[in-house]
Every structure is written in structure tokens, then in C-alpha cells.
Amino acid sequence: MTSRTQVADYLADKIFTGTNSKKVMNEVAAWLQAHNKTRQVDYLVNDVARALTKHGYYCISVTSARELSVATKKQVEISIKEMTGATTLECTYSVDHELIGGIVIKTPEAELDASIQSRLAKIIEGVK
């Protein structure tokens, strides 16, 4: 049986080669329906994002406690590229005051939590 990962790889290849036609989407939709996996669309999208990293395309989400300046955003992007070897970045920025400070960067496979919130949580855990 075809796995969701295999479908994601197929879809990522099609997207990367520019053959993202309606036909491909219909195929994927049919597969999801046939295998009763329509509720796994989010996972499939994430799997596609992960598959795209093989082509150097990274879908990144950056969350910070305050709105980042353009310069900082640029610096963050350069750092991510250096670290992951990405050629193309698709960055989504968001603000979450609960982080108190610092940033959280999520790639399709990993996460860097450099927020003050998580540091405080670690301190509290250590005290316990």
C-alpha cells in the first residue's frame, strides 16, 4: 500500500517540476478519500514541505514575542540558509507575546525554541 510519505514525495516532485496541475491534486484527493485519510491533509502538507527540503526548498515559520524588523528578518533568513543549506526559503512570520522574548523557528522536520518562555520552563523544571 502506498504510504502518505510516498504520496507526499510524489506531490513534492510534481510541485518542484512545475507540473502542479489540477490532475495531480485530484489524484491526491482521490487517494486520501480512498484510504479514509482526508483528516490527514495537514500531515500530508507537512510531509510535502519536508519532501521539498530535498530540493533545497524550505518552508519555515518564525514566531517571536515582538514584531521583527526587516533587518532582523533578513539576518534570521541568512542564518537559516547557512544552517540548513536551503536555496529557497518560504518564511512565515508571526508574533506570540507568550514567548516573552526570543524566537521559535520551525522547519518541516525540526524546531529551534530559543524563547524566554521555554528557558523559564527549563529553569522551573530544574528547580522541581
Add this chain to the structure above:
Amino acid sequence: MSDLNVKALSREIDDAINGLKDGAKMEQSGVVTKVSDGIVWIYGLRDCGFSDVIAIETKDGAKVEAFALNLYEDEIGAVILGSEVGVNAGAKATLTGNTLEVPVGPELVGRVVSPLGLPLDGLGPIKTKQMGLIERPAPGVMERKSVNEPLATGIIAIDTMVPIGRGQRELLIGDRQTGKTAIAVDTMINQARQKTGVINVYVAIGQKSAKVAALVERLKTEGVMDQTIVVATSPSDAASMLYLAPYTGTAMAEYFRDNKQHALIIYDDLSKHAVAYRQMSLLLRRPPGREAYPGDVFYLHSRLLERSAKLSDDLGGGSLTALPIIETQAGDISAYIPTNVISITDGQIFLETNLFYQGIRPAISVGLSVSRVGGAAQTKATKSVAGTLRLELAQFRELASFAQFSSDLDEDTKNRIDRGRLLTEVLKQKQFQPLSVAEQVIAMIAATKGALDRLTNKDVESAVTRVIAEVKKSEKTIYASLDKGTKPEDADVEKVVKIAEKIAKSFGHDKAKKN
């Protein structure tokens, strides 16, 4: 929030960027998609390996650990270590980078611990210097040596007929309430009484807490706890704990094996272990096989028991002896798990309900019990008296059942039956009263040389006790020599027989034995 200024914020972000450059904090993360009966399904964590430990964030910010058992392309099935309270779908899961390990070392001796190595006895934290892997490969062929040293159980029937050697795996099998744990406990007690230096590891798998508490208390009373580690799980513990318990115990015992010492591990019992593994496997949606056990239930026990070994001299010559226990249903030793473990171990001691209720305790079935390698480890003293014991007893049981239908028996048959009855009486032994090698040999000499033939069944026990005491008192050299395991000289045997005959006469039975 008001304490933070923009400059501080900027510094935080700069730190975070530096962290990005280092790449040190980047960790794989996944999401819990399903939670059910101690099992979690996780999306993500593609680098997760078999048996890797995963940390899951609970709703209140605490972390619960799980270990991966099912690695699929799209998801991971993991078993939660402990309670799943607070773990919900959507929780973040990260790899800890560790495989399962527990504290090991001499600091654990005298303690009662959980399968994760946490103290359960209220005696404070256990500070060990080392950690040991729960799952570890067994020693290879070249790292082993043949079993050549005896592990005295102190039970005369076992040490003479189904002897156990250090490094052997001997199964204790029988129905419930037939004395399986009693044999294991007596063996532990004997290690303390005979000062063998063997470290005992008792693994209670899903045993009632009251039973474990009573056992620990007994071990303390007997002074055995000073060389014992107890790994305890109760029926209320999660299946994952019951599954881990024997592996944890083995990891702890291996420390001694690998450090030139000798250890004895008791798995009480592997039937419950198999049931816990079946529960986990079915919840992990692995296909059920015979009796709904998963296909790898044989490997579950074979990889565990293979870790018990006698190491080669190059590796220090340490040993780990295993006494796994299996509970049968209505004496059916041909069920799935019993046959599996019988084929893995180096022999089995089969305990029969009928014998137990006839008062023959330990209720060892001579015909079905066997030790495949222990004979090589038997002391010369024991060997000299145990020679034809098994055969004589087997013949007795056969003749005794045949004799029930006939009153007219020839002299030879009558003698065999009488000798069999006597031997059966001598082999009876009360719990918590293990005998030393010398005591066993003296009892067997008295019985097999015909010195006690005239006694009635009820007098045998006290006569044997008196013979042992008398030899110990009046023939100290013989006693000491036998205790070392030296084969007795004919003259020594003669002296013991004379003492036994004298004591037998004092019971006043001049004629043929009456039962």
C-alpha cells in the same frame, strides 16, 4: 513583561541567531496524534530509532517519557513509561537522544526499585556511578565458557537430581501454588547461608504488592537482602513497566557478571511478562498469532535469557544464572509460552500439583524435570551419592502406581518400593531450610546405603536431622571435607552409615518397615 526593554529583546534575538549558527539547539520534533491505553502515535521524528526515548510535553508543561516500538513510514508507535495522564493529542514530542537505560552498580544491592531504577523502598535516592542499557546484546560464543561451577540451591532434590550450574538458565514451571517462588526464595537464602557471594536479583513481574512486601520482609529476616536487588512491578502498573522489568533486572545483574562476580536472577514470572507484551503488541496493532501473542514472543524471551551466561576467563569468569518462572494452567506444559521457554532454557524443574497436595514438597516431578548442563557443575561429593537417584525414584513411582492394583509383589519389587518411599521422605524439605552440600550428602548416604530402611515415614525427617547433627559433631573432618564438595572415601561413608544405623535403631523398629 514590563521588565524587558527593547535592548534586552534585541540581545535575546541575537542570542537566538547565534544559536541558529551553532545549530546546537535544533531538535527534531513531532506531534502526538493518538493516545490510547499507554500507547501514543506520533507524527514526525523521522530520525527516531527502535527503543529510542521520546519526551512528550503534557498539558501542565511536565514531560512524560515513552519509548519507540513501532517505526512506520508515516508514524511512530511508542509506549509511555508510566501513566499517560496529561498526555493528549497534539502534544509536542521530541527525541531525547537516549535509548532506555537504568542505574547499575553495587549501590543497588539491598534496594527495592522500579523498572526505571527508581527507589520504591523509601530509603532515599540511589546514587550509582554507572548506567546500563536495558536492551543489550548477549555475550557471543567466544566470550563464553561452559558451565563448570555449581550454584547450590540448598534443596536436596534439586542439587542431587537436577543440579544447576553458574551461568545456566533453569526454568521453574508448574501450576499456581505449587511452590515455584518458594524454590527461588530458598535458593536466594542458600546463597546467603553458604556465603557464596552470589548477588540475587529478584524480578517481580506483575506480582501482588503484598506478596512482594512479604517476600522482602522475609529476605530481610533471613539476612539475604544485603546481597539482593528487588525489581518490583505490581498488577496496577502499566504494561510497559511489566515489559521492562526483566530487562532492567538483567541489566543490573549483568553489572556483576561483567565485573568478575556471580549473580542469580529470578524472573517471577515470564507468563505475566508475555501477557504484558501481548497487551502492548495488540494495542500497537501488531498482528496476533497463536493465543493472540505476537510473532516475536519467542524472541522476547530468548534475547532476555541469552544474556545469562558464564563468561570466559579472559572476561573475568563472572556468571549470571537465571531461574525464570512459568505458571502453567492445569499442568499444561505444551501451551505456547511454556514450550517456548522450555526450549530456550537449559532444563526445567516441573512442579506437580498432585505431589504438592500429597505432602511431597518441593513437589518436583522427577520424570519431567531435567538439567541439561548442570551435571558438569555438580560437586564430586554430591555426584557420588546422586548417581542412580533419579532412576530409582522414577522406577518407584512407576512401581508404586502399578502396586496399587496388586497385593502380591515379589521381594525385589517390595524393596524398590520401600527404598523409593524412603528416598521420597528424605527429599522432602521444609521451606526456608536450605541444606549445605555436606548435609545433603550425609542425608543421601544414610538413605541410599540402607541405614534408614527400617524407619517409618514419619520418623525419617527427625532421623536424618539427628544423623546430620551427629556427623557434624563427632566427625568434623568428614563434614568439612564433604562441605568442600570432596568425594567421600569408602571409610568415611562407612562411618556415616554406622552413625545412621545407630540413630535408626534408637527409633525401635527392628522389623520390616511399616508405613
